[in-house]
Amino acid sequence: MVQAHTVKSFDEDLRQLRSIIGQMGGIAEAQIVSAIDALQRRDADMAIRIVQADKALDALEADAEKLAIAIIARRAPLADDLREIISGLKISALLERIGDYAKNIAKRTTVLAATTPVQPQIIIPEMGKIVARMVKDVLDAYAGRDVEKALAVWQRDKDVDDFYNSLFRSLLTYMFENPQQITPSTHVLFIAKNIERIGDHATNIAEIVHYNATGSAIDTDRPKGDVTAYVSNPADDSED
Amino acid sequence: MVQAHTVKSFDEDLRQLRSIIGQMGGIAEAQIVSAIDALQRRDADMAIRIVQADKALDALEADAEKLAIAIIARRAPLADDLREIISGLKISALLERIGDYAKNIAKRTTVLAATTPVQPQIIIPEMGKIVARMVKDVLDAYAGRDVEKALAVWQRDKDVDDFYNSLFRSLLTYMFENPQQITPSTHVLFIAKNIERIGDHATNIAEIVHYNATGSAIDTDRPKGDVTAYVSNPADDSED
Numbered sequence: 001m002v003q004a005h006t007v008k009s010f011d012e013d014l015r016q017l018r019s020i021i022g023q024m025g026g027i028a029e030a031q032i033v034s035a036i037d038a039l040q041r042r043d044a045d046m047a048i049r050i051v052q053a054d055k056a057l058d059a060l061e062a063d064a065e066k067l068a069i070a071i072i073a074r075r076a077p078l079a080d081d082l083r084e085i086i087s088g089l090k091i092s093a094l095l096e097r098i099g100d101y102a103k104n105i106a107k108r109t110t111v112l113a114a115t116t117p118v119q120p121q122i123i124i125p126e127m128g129k130i131v132a133r134m135v136k137d138v139l140d141a142y143a144g145r146d147v148e149k150a151l152a153v154w155q156r157d158k159d160v161d162d163f164y165n166s167l168f169r170s171l172l173t174y175m176f177e178n179p180q181q182i183t184p185s186t187h188v189l190f191i192a193k194n195i196e197r198i199g200d201h202a203t204n205i206a207e208i209v210h211y212n213a214t215g216s217a218i219d220t221d222r223p224k225g226d227v228t229a230y231v232s233n234p235a236d237d238s239e240d
Numbered sequence: 241m242v243q244a245h246t247v248k249s250f251d252e253d254l255r256q257l258r259s260i261i262g263q264m265g266g267i268a269e270a271q272i273v274s275a276i277d278a279l280q281r282r283d284a285d286m287a288i289r290i291v292q293a294d295k296a297l298d299a300l301e302a303d304a305e306k307l308a309i310a311i312i313a314r315r316a317p318l319a320d321d322l323r324e325i326i327s328g329l330k331i332s333a334l335l336e337r338i339g340d341y342a343k344n345i346a347k348r349t350t351v352l353a354a355t356t357p358v359q360p361q362i363i364i365p366e367m368g369k370i371v372a373r374m375v376k377d378v379l380d381a382y383a384g385r386d387v388e389k390a391l392a393v394w395q396r397d398k399d400v401d402d403f404y405n406s407l408f409r410s411l412l413t414y415m416f417e418n419p420q421q422i423t424p425s426t427h428v429l430f431i432a433k434n435i436e437r438i439g440d441h442a443t444n445i446a447e448i449v450h451y452n453a454t455g456s457a458i459d460t461d462r463p464k465g466d467v468t469a470y471v472s473n474p475a476d477d478s479e480d
Contacts (some may be wrong), residue, residue, distance in 0.1 A: 007375070069322050076316035082309050093333070107469035171422055180417045183412055187469075189426065190433075229347035229427075 008028030010081065012033045014070045017088045018143065020064045024095040027057055029132050032198060033101035036128030038106060039121075041189070045112040050106035057099035064092040087208050090199040091142065094201045098135060101201075108187040115184045120170040124188070126165045130156065134202035141209050150209040153202055154218060160199035165194045168228045246250060250321065253311040258327045258383065264335040265379030267297055271371050272343035272438060276368030278346060279431070281362075284353040290346035290423045297339035306334040327448050331382065332443045338375060341434040341441075348427040355424045360410040362430070367403045367435045370396065374442035381449050390449040393442055400439035407432045408468045 031050060038046040068085050071077070077085065112118070132152050141149035168189065176184045210218050271290060278286040308325050311317070317325065352358070374393050381389035408429065415425045450458050 053320060065326065068321060069326060072312060073317075073319045073322055077313075079309060079313045082312055086305065086329070089329075090333075093330075096356055111469070172426060175415065175422050176419050179416050182415050182422075186412060186426075191467075193430075207256065229344055229351070229430075 006208065010071070010075050010077065012062050013075065014066075014081075014084065014234060017064060017067050017071065017085065020060055020067065021088055021092050021095070022139060022143060023066070024057055024060045024092055024099075024134060025107055025142075027053075027159045028059070028095045028102065029100055029135045030099045030140075031057075032105075035105040036104045036125050036132075038127055039112065041108045042109075042113040042117070043072065044214075047106040047109040051103050052102040054099050057096050060094045061096040073228050080215040080230075083211065084212060089214050090207050090208055094205050098198050103124045105191050105194050108191055112184055112187055116181065116183045118171075118174070118181055119178075120167060120174050120187045121188045121191075123163055123170075123196065124192060126158055127167070127192065130160055130163070131195055131198040131202060134160075134199060138202045138205045140210065145209070147210055147213045147214050149205040149235065150213075151218065154206040154210070156201040157199045160196055162193055164196040193240060244389075247443050250311070250315050250317065253315065253370060254321075254324065256306060257307050257311065260300055260307065261328055261332050261335070262299055262383060263351045263378060264300045264304070264332055264339075265375060265382075266454075267293075268335045268338045268342065269299075269379075270340055272345075272372040272375065275342045275345040275349065276291060276365050276372075279349045279352065280365055282349075282353040282357070284350045287346040287353065289350040291343050291350075294343040297336050299415050301332045301336040302314060305329060312451065327452050330448055331385070331445050334445050335375075338438050341438050345434050348431055352371065352424055352427055358411075358414065358421055358424045358428045359418075360407060360414050361428045363403055363407045363410075364431060364433050364435065367400055367407070367432065367439075370400055370403070371435055374400075374439060378442045378445045378449065381446065383450070383451050387450055387453045390446040390453075391434055391458065393449070394446040396477040397439045397443040398437055403434055404436040 005185060028076065031053060034046065034050050034053075037043075045235060048050055068089050071081065075081075137149055138153040141153060171185050171189050171192070175182050178185075207218055210216075271293060274286065274290050274293075277283075278290060286448050308329050311325060312322065315321075374396055377389055378393040380386065381393060411429050411432070415422050416423075447458055450456075
C-alpha cells in the first residue's frame, strides 16, 4: 500500500486533483448551458433533470477534498505545492457553487414553464452564453496555467454585469407596467442574479489562476459592473 | 527562526488559527446586527460604514489561509489534524461570504433610506436577529467542539426559511397592490434572500463542526425551508 503510494509521484497526484477539477468544470458548464436551454424551451422535465444532475458536482467536490487531504498527508508538500493544492480546493468549491446557481435557475424554470412568458428575459440566454464560456475558458486557463486567458475571463465579467444592470432595470419597469406578471418576473430577476453570480465566481477562479501563476493579485481594480444594489430607480447590486 | 517555530507546539498553531476564525465570527455577527440596525433606522451613513468595515473580514480570511499553509508546511500534520485545518479554512471562507451578504444588505439600505418605507419589511429584523444568533452560536459550537449546539443551529435554519417564504409571498402581494413601490420592494426581497443565505451558511458551518467532532455527516435530512424557487403563486427558492 505505502509502496504504491510512494511509487506514484507527487505530480501524478496533482494531475489527479486537476482532473477532478476539470471534470467539475465540464459539468458546471454543461449545467449552465442546459439550464438556460430548459428555460428557453420552457421545459420543466429537463429542468428537473438538471436539478438532479447537480449531485454529481457535490460528490466530486467531496472527492477533491478527500484527495487533497490524502496528497498532503502522504507527501508533506512544501509551501508552493501546498498553495497549489489549496487553490484546487478553492476552485472546486467555486465550481460547486456555480452548479448550485445553475440548479436554482432550473428550479425556477419549473415554475416559469407553466406561466405566461415574461417579456424582458430575452437578454438572459445571451448572459448565460457568456458565463458558460467564462467557466469553460477559466478552466482551460487553469489547466494550461494561462495567465492571459485568465485575465481575459476576468475582464469579461464587466459585460455580464452590464447585461444584468440593464435587465434589472427593464424588469422593474416591466413589473410596474404588468403587475399581474410580478411573480414570474421576480423569478427571472433571481435567475439573472444567479447568472451574474456565476460570472463573479468564474472571475474569482481567474484571480486564483493568476495568483498561482504569477504570485501576485491581478493588478487592476476589479471591473465592478453590478451596481444594482445602489439603484433607486430600477436596478443595482454586488455582493463582493 | 526555525527554532522558534519548532518550540511553538502544533496545538498553539491551531489555537492561533481558531482565534482568527473566532475574530471573524465576531465581526460577521456584528456586521449582520449593524446592517439590520441601519436598515431599521434608515441610516445611510451607518450603512456606508458597514460596507467599508467588510474589508476586515477579507483580510482575516487571507490571514487564515496564509497561517493554515504555514502550519501545514511546518508541521506536516497527519490526516485528522489536516482535516481540522482544512475545516478551519472552509469556515473562514463561509464567514467571509456571510460578511458579503451583510455588506450587500447595507448597500441596499443606502437606497432604501431615501425612499418611502416598504410595508412588509417588519419581519426582516426578526430574521436578522435569528441569523446573527445562529452565527454566534455556531462559532461557540466550533470553539467548544459542541455537537449539540451545532445541531441546534442546524435545526434553527428551518425558522429562517419559514420567515423568508412568508416574507417573499407578502412582498409579491404588496408589490402587486403598490406598483409604485416595486423598486424598494425588490431591494427588500434581495435583503431577505441575503439573510436567508446567511442562515444557510451558518448551517453549513454547523455541518462542518458536527463532522469534525463525530466523523460523520448530520444524520437527518436537512430541513429544507426555502421553497420559493418553486412558488408560482407568491414565493419559493433554495440554492443548495
